[in-house]
Amino acid sequence: MKLLFSIILCAFTCSVSLAQTYSLDHYLETAKNNSPLLKDLRNQVALNQMDSLRLRAGLKPQINLNSGGLYAPTIDGYGYAGAITNEHTFNALMGVNQAIVGKNNINAQVEALNLISQSVGNASKISEQDLKKAITAQYITAFGSLQQFKFNREVIELLTKEEELLKKLTRSNVYRQSDYLTFLVTLKQQQLQLLQSRLQYKNDYTTLNYLTGIADTTLIELQEPNIQQAMLPDAGNSIFFRQYKIDSLKLINSHQLIDFSYKPKVSLLADGGYNSDFMGQAYKNFGVSAGFTFTMPIYDGGQRKMQYRKLFLQEETRQSYKAFFNVQYRQQIAQIRQQISENENLLVQIDEQIKYTESLIKVDTQLLQTGDLRIADLILAVNNYLTIKNLRTTTTINKLQLINQLNYWNR
Numbered sequence: 001m002k003l004l005f006s007i008i009l010c011a012f013t014c015s016v017s018l019a020q021t022y023s024l025d026h027y028l029e030t031a032k033n034n035s036p037l038l039k040d041l042r043n044q045v046a047l048n049q050m051d052s053l054r055l056r057a058g059l060k061p062q063i064n065l066n067s068g069g070l071y072a073p074t075i076d077g078y079g080y081a082g083a084i085t086n087e088h089t090f091n092a093l094m095g096v097n098q099a100i101v102g103k104n105n106i107n108a109q110v111e112a113l114n115l116i117s118q119s120v121g122n123a124s125k126i127s128e129q130d131l132k133k134a135i136t137a138q139y140i141t142a143f144g145s146l147q148q149f150k151f152n153r154e155v156i157e158l159l160t161k162e163e164e165l166l167k168k169l170t171r172s173n174v175y176r177q178s179d180y181l182t183f184l185v186t187l188k189q190q191q192l193q194l195l196q197s198r199l200q201y202k203n204d205y206t207t208l209n210y211l212t213g214i215a216d217t218t219l220i221e222l223q224e225p226n227i228q229q230a231m232l233p234d235a236g237n238s239i240f241f242r243q244y245k246i247d248s249l250k251l252i253n254s255h256q257l258i259d260f261s262y263k264p265k266v267s268l269l270a271d272g273g274y275n276s277d278f279m280g281q282a283y284k285n286f287g288v289s290a291g292f293t294f295t296m297p298i299y300d301g302g303q304r305k306m307q308y309r310k311l312f313l314q315e316e317t318r319q320s321y322k323a324f325f326n327v328q329y330r331q332q333i334a335q336i337r338q339q340i341s342e343n344e345n346l347l348v349q350i351d352e353q354i355k356y357t358e359s360l361i362k363v364d365t366q367l368l369q370t371g372d373l374r375i376a377d378l379i380l381a382v383n384n385y386l387t388i389k390n391l392r393t394t395t396t397i398n399k400l401q402l403i404n405q406l407n408y409w410n411r
Contacts, residue, residue: 021223022222022223023222023223023225024135024136024139024222024223024225024226024227027139027208027212027214028132030212030213031212032131034214035127035131038127041120041121041124042124044120045120045124048114048116048120049117052110052114052117055113056110059101061096061098062097062098065093065094066091066092066094066095067093069088069089069090069091070085070088070090071088072085072088074087086277086279087277087279088277088278089276089277090275091273091276092274092275093271093273094271095269098269099266099267100265104256105260108256108257108260111253112253112254112257115249115250115253122242123243126239129239132408133405136225136227138207139208140227140397140404141397142201142205142207142208143225143397146201147393148201148390148393149194149198149200149201151393152190152193152194152197153194155382155385155386158382159183159187159190160187162378163183163187165368165369166179166180169368175375182379201219202219205220205222225400227407228403230407230410232333232410239411240329241329244318244322244325248315251315251318254311258304258307258308258311264294264295265293265294265295265296266294266295267292268292269292269293270290271289271290272288272289273287329409333406333409340402346395347399350388350391350392350395354385354389357384357388358385360385361381361382361385364377364381
């Protein structure tokens with residue numbers, strides 16, 4: 001009776017603590033909201049957009065107000081040469097500077113920042129997929145532990161009923177005391193297994209909260225994950241191949257920027273205000289001035305060709321990485337799909353075996369009531385049932401994990 005009470009108390013405690021439920025979507029959404037990496041990448045995209053605006057603003061006329069003064073006294077003929085210093089000067093000028101930049105050059109510079117934003121944005125999507133995969137994998141693991149716990153609890157309920165019947169039959173001398181004790185040992189082992197499975201679920205669930213960024217140690221029940229195989233996009237449209245496209249565009253853009261850096265540069269400048277050395281009629285020293293600067297690269301020691309060579313080598317590297325990743329990608333997809341199919345076939349066979357073991361236990365239960373069953377046979381049937389059910393749980397979890405790995409590539 002004491003054993004039965006402890007089992008019921010344990011099951012009741014576990015049931016109460018697992019009353020609330022959460023779904024996989026809840027953890028995925030919470031993880032995305034809590035992820036500092038995703039927030040960082042989103043902010044980087046926003047910063048690049050601001051840099052693009054800053055670039056365009058820098059190409060507009062730049063207006064500055066400048067002022068300066070100088071006084072260099074001469075005492076008894078000692079002091080700076082007046083012809084150099086003008087002894088005392090003062091200026092207050094408003095200057096305008098406008099760089100003359102071609103439209104194509106501007107577009108190339110803006111495109112460089114835009115490609116950086118695209119690269120960061122694509123990295124953000126890949127990071128989101130990484131996070132989703134990790135959270136889903138841990139959720140599946142925790143859910144598998146929960147299923148194992150529930151199954152152990154069901155087995156204990158079954159064995160408890162058998163124990164009550166066996167106790168009555170033992171008192172009626174239908175079975176020996178040693179048979180009852182042997183069965184009791186099995187029941188005790190399953191009770192310990194129940195506690196162990198609950199501890200395992202608690203550890204896996206705590207890890208799920210840790211990865212998600214949830215500071216909560218309350219143990220709740222997880223809903224069954226609704227994970228289906230997703231349709232994979234064409235490799236050319238996948239975010240995992242998009243980065244190679246962006247890198248290619250970056251190299252083309254870098255080539256354009258090199259070309260523009262060797263084109264002539266012209267800047268216009270103008271100023272107006274007061275500029276005087278106070279040597280004559282200072283009140284007349286208000287005026288304006290205008291000018292320009294012109295620069296044309298002639299010879300740089302062959303640096304331009306060196307930069308082109310660097311871009312060529314980077315393109316070779318990009319193509320090598322892309323080709324290798326393409327082989328790995330297709331091989332991994334094919335392998336995962338094959339493993340999923342094998343797991344599905346195995347589950348069909350396991351379900352058939354479960355029917356046989358359940359039928360055997362029902363027959364053994366009937367034989368136990370009449371005293372025509374050996375306890376060793378009942379224990380063997382229960383152990384076989386435990387083994388095949390554990391195998392089904394493990395196989396189901398493996399299948400879900402494989403689908404999660406396959407769905408990682410669905411974006």
